[in-house]
Structures are given as structure tokens and as C-alpha cells.
Amino acid sequence: MTNRRDFLIGGGALSTGLLFSPAILAQAKPRVVVIGGGAGGATAAKYIAKDSEGKIAVTLVEENVNYQTCFHSNLYLGGFREYNSILHDYAGIQKHGVEVVRARATVIDSDRKEVVLKDGRRLKYDRVVVSPGIDLKYDSVPGWSQAAEEMMPHGWKPGAQTRLLRRRLDAVPNGGNIVMIAPPNPFRCPPGPYERVSMMAHSLKKAGKTRSKIFIIDPKEAFSKQGLFQEAWEKHYKGMVEWLGPKVHDGLKSVDPKTGTVVTGFETYKNAALVNVIPAQMAGAIARDSKLTNASGYCPIKPESMQSTVDANVYVLGDAAIAGDMPKSAFSANSQAKVAAMMIRGELTGSRTFAARYTNTCWSLLETDDTVKVGGTFEAKDGKITSVTPFVSKTGETAQLRKETQAENMGWYAGIIADMFS
Amino acid sequence: MMKMRVKMRHLINRIHGLVIAVLATGLMVTTAAAQSPPDKAFGVFLSSQCVTCHMLSGKSVGSIPPIIGWPEAQFLTVMDSYKKKERTNALMQVVADRLNDEETAALAAYFGSLKPQK
Numbered sequence: 001m002t003n004r005r006d007f008l009i010g011g012g013a014l015s016t017g018l019l020f021s022p023a024i025l026a027q028a029k030p031r032v033v034v035i036g037g038g039a040g041g042a043t044a045a046k047y048i049a050k051d052s053e054g055k056i057a058v059t060l061v062e063e064n065v066n067y068q069t070c071f072h073s074n075l076y077l078g079g080f081r082e083y084n085s086i087l088h089d090y091a092g093i094q095k096h097g098v099e100v101v102r103a104r105a106t107v108i109d110s111d112r113k114e115v116v117l118k119d120g121r122r123l124k125y126d127r128v129v130v131s132p133g134i135d136l137k138y139d140s141v142p143g144w145s146q147a148a149e150e151m152m153p154h155g156w157k158p159g160a161q162t163r164l165l166r167r168r169l170d171a172v173p174n175g176g177n178i179v180m181i182a183p184p185n186p187f188r189c190p191p192g193p194y195e196r197v198s199m200m201a202h203s204l205k206k207a208g209k210t211r212s213k214i215f216i217i218d219p220k221e222a223f224s225k226q227g228l229f230q231e232a233w234e235k236h237y238k239g240m241v242e243w244l245g246p247k248v249h250d251g252l253k254s255v256d257p258k259t260g261t262v263v264t265g266f267e268t269y270k271n272a273a274l275v276n277v278i279p280a281q282m283a284g285a286i287a288r289d290s291k292l293t294n295a296s297g298y299c300p301i302k303p304e305s306m307q308s309t310v311d312a313n314v315y316v317l318g319d320a321a322i323a324g325d326m327p328k329s330a331f332s333a334n335s336q337a338k339v340a341a342m343m344i345r346g347e348l349t350g351s352r353t354f355a356a357r358y359t360n361t362c363w364s365l366l367e368t369d370d371t372v373k374v375g376g377t378f379e380a381k382d383g384k385i386t387s388v389t390p391f392v393s394k395t396g397e398t399a400q401l402r403k404e405t406q407a408e409n410m411g412w413y414a415g416i417i418a419d420m421f422s
Numbered sequence: 423m424m425k426m427r428v429k430m431r432h433l434i435n436r437i438h439g440l441v442i443a444v445l446a447t448g449l450m451v452t453t454a455a456a457q458s459p460p461d462k463a464f465g466v467f468l469s470s471q472c473v474t475c476h477m478l479s480g481k482s483v484g485s486i487p488p489i490i491g492w493p494e495a496q497f498l499t500v501m502d503s504y505k506k507k508e509r510t511n512a513l514m515q516v517v518a519d520r521l522n523d524e525e526t527a528a529l530a531a532y533f534g535s536l537k538p539q540k
Binding site: 047109172250260334335338352355358359361373375376377389390391392393404406407409410411412413414415416418419420422 | 428463464468469470471473474475476477478479482483484485486511512513515516517519520
């Protein structure tokens with residue numbers, strides 16, 4: 001944290017005017033443009049506007065009218081939530097003084113300190129927050145492409161794909177098989193594919209389609225909460241879920257969207273009723289086009305602030321950032337946004353800053369009233385965001401505890417939505 | 423100069439835990455009080471990591487309880503119970519474990535100062 005001594009040094013500087021930034025001296029309101037209205041961007045925009053009490057002009061650039069949460073979209077898939085319950089608007093954020101510009105931001109002109117919008121408009125900034133989420137690598141699965149995403153949906157970016165996947169799941173006949181192509185690391189929501197499999201199995205079981213089976217073709221040797229998921233699949237969906245690691249399938253060779261075929265080194269799956277391709281991922285286009293990414297496809301940041309290591313006027317949040325031990329989750333993005341908001345206010349208005357600390361928890365619903373969680377606290381250490389106090393649910397927990405964890409999951413959803421949007 | 427001093431005083435008054443004397447020359451001499459009251463501004467920052475789950479409005483959904491408007495002693499006792507693993511929630515145990523006494527006190531002061539929305 002900024003200790004008292006540091007603050008007092010700051011206080012001394014204040015009396016001589018050294019702490020005033022040029023923006024304050026010019027008496028023009030400093031401007032922050034936030035790109036992307038998800039868990040990172042919406043939170044950052046709200047907190048900067050709210051906590052600066054009108055001293056900073058905040059503009060949020062978001063192309064969609066509503067935000068559909070990726071988190072809990074698996075619960076929609078499994079029939080545990082209505083679609084409308086995962087849709088939210090930006091009216092609450094505007095009440096804090098945030099100007100919401102409905103447009104797509106295409107690139108950051110760092111020389112002129114302007115965000116360029118698709119329609120040609122330019123927004124001036126003193127600091128810009130980049131929180132665009134992920135883009136899919138359509139060329140990472142042989143035989144699959146953007147043109148094939150209707151036939152083999154990904155459901156990994158919110159909106160029409162989420163609903164398409166649900167319709168396709170509901171249409172799977174009893175005995176029809178589902179093949180999921182799981183993504184390589186690093187990707188959005190590490191437990192997400194496996195919670196999705198649980199929700200798919202729940203849906204099949206509930207509809208009496210117990211002759212159907214879900215095959216997971218995974219390029220990874222291991223995955224998030226693996227023991228917990230596999231225990232649940234054995235307990236709730238015996239014989240319906242088969243996870244295949246790279247040694248078992250010998251690599252994904254190709255898919256054929258027209259015939260529903262998936263070819264691995266050792267097996268060919270024909271006539272699948274549903275193939276869910278979750279491809280490799282990278283930071284959203286504006287981060288790449290503004291040269292904020294490194295060879296990994298994601299954006300390096302300073303762990304003590306979320307400031308881009310490429311451009312000091314840029315902060316990168318959420319899935320697009322390389323956040324050390326923090327997973328790409330909504331909770332992480334929301335947590336990072338608050339650190340960045342505090343640091344940006346400190347830079348632009350001279351407000352107090354404290355040492356960054358971060359939190360994350362990811363809940364996964366396995367079956368009705370059976371939920372597990374993983375998470376912990378994090379801080380800047382050894383040049384990265386480092387896990388300090390991790391925790392994860394245990395196998396064999398009581399039904400009562402799992403039920404309470406699901407109630408916590410629902411409480412968290414309501415909480416983060418209130419935190420982002422009201 | 424006078425105006426600047428008033429602004430400084432206003433700012434300084436908002437910082438708990440400091441005894442500040444402004445000398446005629448305009449220089450500041452400062453010492454930390456022996457028994458510092460909780461740093462509410464620090465509590466506000468720390469609280470931002472709590473309010474992802476615990477709503478600032480004081481509303482409660484699912485099993486996540488409201489934590490605003492509590493007497494500070496109650497807040498400190500509950501967090502101490504998590505630290506000692508007397509309360510079982512694994513998430514809250516690590517959150518409590520991460521906080522030192524000064525930080526927990528700052529949170530207790532901040533959340534304690536809030537009133538639930540009706």
C-alpha cells in the first residue's frame with residue numbers, strides 16, 4: 001500500500017503543486033475512454049466515474065445495446081436460467097456520469113491519444129482502458145472456420161451463439177452423440193468447457209436421453225477442477241461423459257462440419273448430433289491492432305496496476321491481459337478493473353493509491369444443487385500477478401455444502417451484476 | 423495562499439490517523455498518532471474486492487449475506503472466526519487470512535459506516 005510516509009511526501013508535494021498533473025493545471029477535465037462494456041470495462045468505467053466524483057470524464061465504448069454475461073450462460077444451456085436473466089443494459093452506469101457510446105472501437109492512435117471508432121469518429125483520451133475480451137482463432141481447428149460456426153457452434157462469445165448452442169443441444173436425439181473440441185491454454189474461463197459438459201449431460205439426462213454420450217477431445221493433459229468434474233460425471237452422469245486427453249486421442253486431426261465428423265489420431269467420430277468447437281483464443285482485435293499484444297496473442301501488463309507494458313497511457317483488463325496466476329474470468333476482470341480505476345484516478349487527480357490486490361472465484365454447477373468453486377487472492381509479486389491464498393472445493397464434500405455453494409454462486413452473480421451495472 | 427491552505431486543511435481533515443500541524447511558514451510537521459483509528463479511505467479500496475459478492479446496497483441473494491452497517495466489533499469478530507477456521511467457508515477463510523489487523527479494521531470501519539438501502 002501507499003504507506004503514511006509516502007502519503008505525507010505526497011502531501012508535501014501537494015503544497016508545492018508538484019502533485020498536480022498537467023491535466024489539472026490546465027483545468028481541463030481529464031478524459032478516460034474505456035473500450036468494451038464487459039466485466040472489466042463496465043466495472044472500470046463505473047468506478048472511475050463514481051470515485052472521481054465528476055473530476056474525470058469517462059466514456060465507455062461498447063457496440064452492443066445489452067451485455068450478455070458469458071458467466072452463467074452454461075446455466076442457461078442447462079435450463080437453470082432464462083436467457084433474459086443473463087442480459088443487462090448500461091442505464092445504471094450512465095447514472096454515475098459515464099457517457100456510453102454505442103460503437104465499435106477499431107484502433108488506438110497512441111500518438112494523438114485518440115480512440116478511433118469504426119464510423120470514423122475519434123475520442124480523445126488521457127488514459128484508455130482496453131477490455132475487449134477474446135477473439136477466436138478460427139484457423140486453429142482444421143476443417144472448421146467462421147463460416148462453419150453455425151453448423152459446429154462454439155458458444156464461446158456471448159449472444160446468438162449461446163442460443164444456437166442451446167437449440168442444438170435440445171435437438172439432440174436420444175442416442176445422438178455430442179463431441180466437444182476443448183481449447184488449448186490460455187483461454188477464457190478455464191472450468192467453462194467442463195461445466196458446459198455437465199450442463200449438457202444434465203439436459204440430456206433430464207430429457208431421458210441417457211443413451212446419448214458426450215466425448216471431450218482435449219489438447220490438454222489436465223484441466224481446471226478435473227477431479228471434481230470427473231467425480232461428478234461418474235456420480236451424476238455415469239456412462240454419459242468421456243474425457244479424452246491427448247495421449248488417448250493422439251491429437252485432433254480435422255473436423256467436417258457438413259457431416260458432423262471429428263477425426264483424431266486414433267478415432268473417427270461420425271454423424272455427431274452436435275459438435276461444439278471451442279477453438280484457441282487471443283486478445284480482442286483492438287488490442288492486437290493497437291500492437292498491445294506480444295507473441296502469445298495477449299497483452300503484457302504491469303502486475304501492480306494493469307498498465308500496459310507497451311504504452312503507459314493504456315490499461316488492459318480481463319481476458320485480453322496476461323494476468324499471471326489469475327484465470328481469465330469475469331471475477332478476475334472485475335477485480336483488476338478496480339485496481340486500474342484506482343491507479344488511473346491517482347494519476348489523473350492525485351487521489352491516494354494503494355498496493356494492488358486482486359481476488360477471484362469461479363463457481364461451476366455440476367448438477368442441481370451440486371456446485372464447486374476455485375479461487376483465491378492475488379498480488380503483484382516477482383514481476384507478475386501471483387496467487388497468495390488459493391483454495392478449491394474438495395472431492396467428497398457433503399450434499400449440504402455443495403447446495404450452499406450453489407446458493408453462493410447465485411449470490412455472486414447478483415452481486416457482480418450490481419457491482420458492474422448499478 | 424490562504425485559499426490553498428484551506429484546501430489543504432480540507433484534504434488533511436479527511437485522513438484519519440494523522441496529527442497534523444500547519445506552521446506559520448506553511449511547512450507541515452506530521453506524526454502518526456499512537457493509537458491510529460482505522461483508515462477509512464484504505465477500507466474503501468479494500469472493500470472493492472468484497473463488493474463483487476456482498477452488495478453495497480445491503481441486499482442479499484443466495485447465501486451471500488449483507489455485511490454493511492454492522493458494529494465494527496461484530497465485523498472484526500466474524501473475520502477473526504474465519505481466520506481461525508472456526509467458520510467454514512473456504513473462500514472467506516482465505517480472504518480473512520490475507521488481511522492483517524489494520525486492513526480488517528479499515529474494512530470494519532468502512533462497511534460499518536454504511537446504511538442498508540430500503
